[in-house]
Amino acid sequence: MKLLKQGKYVLLALSIIACSKDEDVAGSGSATITNLTFTSVGVDDTGKVVGVTPTSSGGSNTVYTVDFGDPSAVGDSDVKQTSGPQVTYEYPAATATYDITVTADADKAAPVSVTKQHTVTFEAATSIADFEDEASLNLRNDTSGSAATIVVESKTGKNGSASNVGVITNVGSAYEAVSINLTKHIDVKSKSILTLDFYQATATETPVLLKFEGAKTANGFDIEVLTNSTATAGWQTLTFDFGKDAVNSYPNQENTTVTLDEFQKLVVFVGFAVEQSGVFYVDNIAGSTVGTDVPDTDSDGVIDSIDKCKTVAGNSENDGCPDVSEPTDAPTTPTVLETNVISLFSDAYTDVNVTTWRTDWSMGNYEEKTIATNPVKIYTSLDYAGIETVGDNLIDASEMTHVHVDIWSGSATGFQLKIVDFGADKAYAGGDDSEGLKLMEGFAQGQWVSFDFPLSDFTGLANKTNIAQFVINGFPSGQVDVVIDNFYLYK
Structure with missing residues (x-):
C-alpha cells in the first residue's frame, strides 16, 4: 500500500476521532460505501496511457485514490486522487499487466478498496x-x-x-x-x-x-x-x-x-x-x-501532393509542371483615349495605385518581369490571385462601361475575372458588397489574347463606385502560368 494512501487514512481517522470527542456527532462512522467499481481504458493510440473512472454509492464527499500499480514508478508518482472524473497515468512503453487498486474514502465511512487487472498492449506510434x-x-x-x-x-x-x-x-x-x-x-x-x-x-x-x-x-x-x-x-x-x-x-x-x-x-x-x-x-x-x-495522376514521377500541374506531365525541378513558357513579344498597344481609361497596369496609360497584385489569401506565385522591353505581371501555378485596390485606392468606375486585360498562357484552357465592389461603406463584408465574374474559354495558347468585355456582363456587380478587388483564376486550377498586361477599365 502506498504511503500517500496511508497518510490519507491517518488524516481521515484523526478527523473522525476529533469530531467524535469535540462534537459528539451522532452517527459518526455509520455511513457505508457500497458498489465500488471502476473502468480502465487506454486513452491514447499506443495503449500506454490508461484512464480510470471510479464510481460508488452510499458516501458523501467521496474521494478516490487510484494506485495504478506500476512497480517502476518513483515514489507515489503512480498514485492519483479524484472526486470522480477520470484520472490518467502513462505506463512504460511495453506490453504488461498491472494491478490497479481504487480506494474510496467518504464522510463518516470506512474506506473501501477494489483491485482489478489492466493489460497494456503497447503499440509504438507510427x-x-x-x-x-x-x-x-x-x-x-x-x-x-x-x-x-x-x-x-x-x-x-x-x-x-x-x-x-x-x-x-x-x-x-x-x-x-x-x-x-x-x-x-x-x-x-x-x-x-x-x-x-x-x-x-x-x-x-x-x-x-x-x-x-x-x-x-x-x-x-x-x-x-x-x-x-x-x-x-x-x-x-x-x-x-x-x-x-x-x-x-x-x-x-x-x-x-x-x-x-x-x-x-x-x-x-x-x-x-x-x-x-x-x-x-x-x-x-x-x-x-x-x-x-x-497518386501520381499524370504519371510524371511527381506525386499529386506536390505536383502543381497534376493533369499535365512535367518534371520534378518545376514541381511537376512543364518548363515555364513565356511570350517573346509584347501585346498590341491599346488605342483607347487616356481620358476614357482607368488603368491598373499598362505602359500606354498612367496607372492608379494598386494596393497589392497578390493578396495573402491567393493561391499561386507572382512575379514582375520585362519581356521585349515591356513590363508584365506573371502568375505561375495559378489557382486564384487577388488584386486589391482598397482604402484610399478604391476605384470609382461608375462612368466606365468595359474592362480589358491582355493575357498570354502556354497551358491555360480557361481564364476568369471577378470584380468586387465594397459598397457605400467601403468595407469588406459590410452587407452592401456586390460582385460579378466572367469566364473566357477556348482561346489560343502561346499567343496574346484580349479579355475585353462590357461590365454589364459581370452579373451581380450592382455597384461600380467602390471597386476594391479583382480576382483572377486560371484553369486547370493551380496548374497553369498566366502573363497579363494592359489591365484597365474604359468607356
Whole structure:
C-alpha cells in the first residue's frame, strides 16, 4: 500500500476521532460505501496511457485514490486522487499487466478498496517524420514564397544527442506554414493522436497547428488541430488529438461534421494566427497509420501532393509542371483615349495605385518581369490571385462601361475575372458588397489574347463606385502560368 494512501487514512481517522470527542456527532462512522467499481481504458493510440473512472454509492464527499500499480514508478508518482472524473497515468512503453487498486474514502465511512487487472498492449506510434531521411519527406516551404521555410540540419535533439531535425524559419506572417508530403497517405481513421517534438529558444506560449490536406475521399475536407506550447525554452512534446479536437479547415470551418480520413499532406503552422518570427525546430512527428499510395495522376514521377500541374506531365525541378513558357513579344498597344481609361497596369496609360497584385489569401506565385522591353505581371501555378485596390485606392468606375486585360498562357484552357465592389461603406463584408465574374474559354495558347468585355456582363456587380478587388483564376486550377498586361477599365 502506498504511503500517500496511508497518510490519507491517518488524516481521515484523526478527523473522525476529533469530531467524535469535540462534537459528539451522532452517527459518526455509520455511513457505508457500497458498489465500488471502476473502468480502465487506454486513452491514447499506443495503449500506454490508461484512464480510470471510479464510481460508488452510499458516501458523501467521496474521494478516490487510484494506485495504478506500476512497480517502476518513483515514489507515489503512480498514485492519483479524484472526486470522480477520470484520472490518467502513462505506463512504460511495453506490453504488461498491472494491478490497479481504487480506494474510496467518504464522510463518516470506512474506506473501501477494489483491485482489478489492466493489460497494456503497447503499440509504438507510427513515425511520420524523424527527419533522418529528408528525401522521403518531400518538404515544401510556404507557398507564398516570402514566408516560412524548412531545412533539415543536425542539432541537439530532445534526448540530448545529435539528431537531424526540421529547422523552421518564420518571417513573422500570421499564417505561414511548411508541409510534409509522404509517398503514402497518412491515415488517421483508427489512430488519430499525433505527437511532435518542438523546440523554441524563448520561454513563450507558441500556437502550433497541424493541418491535414488532400483527403482521399472525394470532396473530403481538410482538417486541423491547434495547440499551444508551454512557456518554456527548449524541447517539449506537443500532442494533437484529431479524434477529439479536429475541426474543418477554412473555408469549411462552419461545418461541424469532421470526417477522419487518409490525407496526402501534413502542414505545420508555427505561430498560427500571430505574427511570430524566429527559428524553431520540429522532430519525431509520430502517430496515425500508413495508408495507400499518394497518386501520381499524370504519371510524371511527381506525386499529386506536390505536383502543381497534376493533369499535365512535367518534371520534378518545376514541381511537376512543364518548363515555364513565356511570350517573346509584347501585346498590341491599346488605342483607347487616356481620358476614357482607368488603368491598373499598362505602359500606354498612367496607372492608379494598386494596393497589392497578390493578396495573402491567393493561391499561386507572382512575379514582375520585362519581356521585349515591356513590363508584365506573371502568375505561375495559378489557382486564384487577388488584386486589391482598397482604402484610399478604391476605384470609382461608375462612368466606365468595359474592362480589358491582355493575357498570354502556354497551358491555360480557361481564364476568369471577378470584380468586387465594397459598397457605400467601403468595407469588406459590410452587407452592401456586390460582385460579378466572367469566364473566357477556348482561346489560343502561346499567343496574346484580349479579355475585353462590357461590365454589364459581370452579373451581380450592382455597384461600380467602390471597386476594391479583382480576382483572377486560371484553369486547370493551380496548374497553369498566366502573363497579363494592359489591365484597365474604359468607356
